[in-house]
Amino acid sequence: IACLVMYLFAEFDDAANLLAANPDATTISIDEPVEIPKNQHSRLQEPGREEDDELLGTDDSDKTELLAGQKKSAPFWTFEYYQTFFDVDTYQVLDRIKGSVFPVPGKNFVRLYIRSNPDLYGPFWICATLVFTIAVSGNLSNFFIHLGKPTYHYVPEFRKVSIAATTIYAYAWLVPLALWGFLMWRNSKVMNIVSYSFLEIVCVYGYSLFIYIPTAILWIIPQKVVRWVLVVFSLCLSGSVLVMTFWPAVRDDNRRIAVATVATILLLHALLAVGCLAYFFDAPELDIPAPIIPAHNGTTVITKSH
Numbered sequence: 001i002a003c004l005v006m007y008l009f010a011e012f013d014d015a016a017n018l019l020a021a022n023p024d025a026t027t028i029s030i031d032e033p034v035e036i037p038k039n040q041h042s043r044l045q046e047p048g049r050e051e052d053d054e055l056l057g058t059d060d061s062d063k064t065e066l067l068a069g070q071k072k073s074a075p076f077w078t079f080e081y082y083q084t085f086f087d088v089d090t091y092q093v094l095d096r097i098k099g100s101v102f103p104v105p106g107k108n109f110v111r112l113y114i115r116s117n118p119d120l121y122g123p124f125w126i127c128a129t130l131v132f133t134i135a136v137s138g139n140l141s142n143f144f145i146h147l148g149k150p151t152y153h154y155v156p157e158f159r160k161v162s163i164a165a166t167t168i169y170a171y172a173w174l175v176p177l178a179l180w181g182f183l184m185w186r187n188s189k190v191m192n193i194v195s196y197s198f199l200e201i202v203c204v205y206g207y208s209l210f211i212y213i214p215t216a217i218l219w220i221i222p223q224k225v226v227r228w229v230l231v232v233f234s235l236c237l238s239g240s241v242l243v244m245t246f247w248p249a250v251r252d253d254n255r256r257i258a259v260a261t262v263a264t265i266l267l268l269h270a271l272l273a274v275g276c277l278a279y280f281f282d283a284p285e286l287d288i289p290a291p292i293i294p295a296h297n298g299t300t301v302i303t304k305s306h
Contacts, residue, residue, distance in 0.1 A: 085120040085199070093122045100207040100241050109207075109245045110200050118199045123206020127168050130209055133216045134168075135160040138280030141220050160280060171272050172209065176201040179265070183249055190253050196246075204245050208238040212273065219281050227281065231273050239266050 096113045103109070143154050180198040187195050196204075215234045219227050242265050250258040 085118075088117060088119040088121050092117070092119075096122055096203075096207050097126075097210050100210050101237060103237065103241045103244060105244070107244065108248060109204055109241050110196060113207075114200050114203050118197070118203045120199070120202065120206075123172060123203055123209075126206050126210050126213070127172050130213050130216065131161065131164045131168050133213050134164045134276055134280050137216045137220050141222065141281050144220065145222050164276070164280070167272070167276070168209070171268070172205050173202065175268055176205050179246070182261070186250070186253055186257070196249060204242070208241045208269075211238050212276075216276070219277065224282065227277060231277055235270055235273055239269055242266070242269060 092113075099109060099113045104112070138160055139156055142157075146154075176198065180196070180201050183195060211234045215230050218230055221227065243262055246265060247258075247262055250261045252258075253261075
């Protein structure tokens with residue numbers, strides 16, 4: 001201990017001698033507050049732009065993009081390349097589903113849940129579950145509506161599965177593809193606007209469809225008012241996720257183009273929900289008259305149609 005004390009006093013004497021030799025030298029005190037650079041101070045004044053900076057590829061997102069590029073460095077014809085798209089655990093998928101069902105106002109879904117590791121596992125199985133849910137619920141709804149009618153004979157409509165699959169997967173892939181191309185085009189016209197990768201857009205659209213799974217189950221209730229209330233409620237939740245995600249990408253663009261883009265996103269999303277409800281649940285039943293078969297003895301026989 002004595003040696004340590006002597007060593008500290010020797011260091012202190014050396015520092016005092018250096019300061020005496022050069023009195024104009026600058027000293028730094030650890031107790032003084034560190035001055036914030038002007039660019040950081042201006043950034044602190046605009047907290048709403050911090051998310052945009054990260055989505056633009058600045059700050060920590062550069063590291064994220066670098067890591068993402070290292071993950072997907074394998075050739076696209078190998079299994080390892082596509083394996084990275086499904087490299088998520090159950091907790092991540094559940095957290096993203098929760099974020100799509102309970103959106104946080106003012107928070108970007110990509111920044112909170114997707115940017116670190118976008119995946120196709122959740123969107124694929126959400127779409128597959130939604131396809132079978134709509135098809136099965138549509139058949140059950142038709143059965144319950146006509147239950148008790150003596151002339152009704154229940155026949156499962158398996159074609160609804162293929163129609164629902166074509167509609168859901170076309171929406172979940174073609175609409176993000178068109179939106180990604182549009183954002184890339186506008187990014188070349190307007191500098192410093194937020195950009196998303198195609199995988200991130202597909203991921204957002206896939207998770208935004210989760211709310212329609214419990215909604216489709218509740219559509220079995222044979223009350224049109226209840227069904228349309230459920231449609232509006234689901235649209236408000238899933239639509240808010242899309243708006244809060246893609247509005248930062250277009251708000252620095254021309255005002256009319258930005259509003260038209262967001263309105264188109266909501267319109268296509270609403271057409272999907274309303275179209276599924278109208279076709280699979282509220283489609284009018286055609287009353288087919290019973291065929292009239294003439295008998296050989298000149299009398300007419302009317303058969304009962306089921």
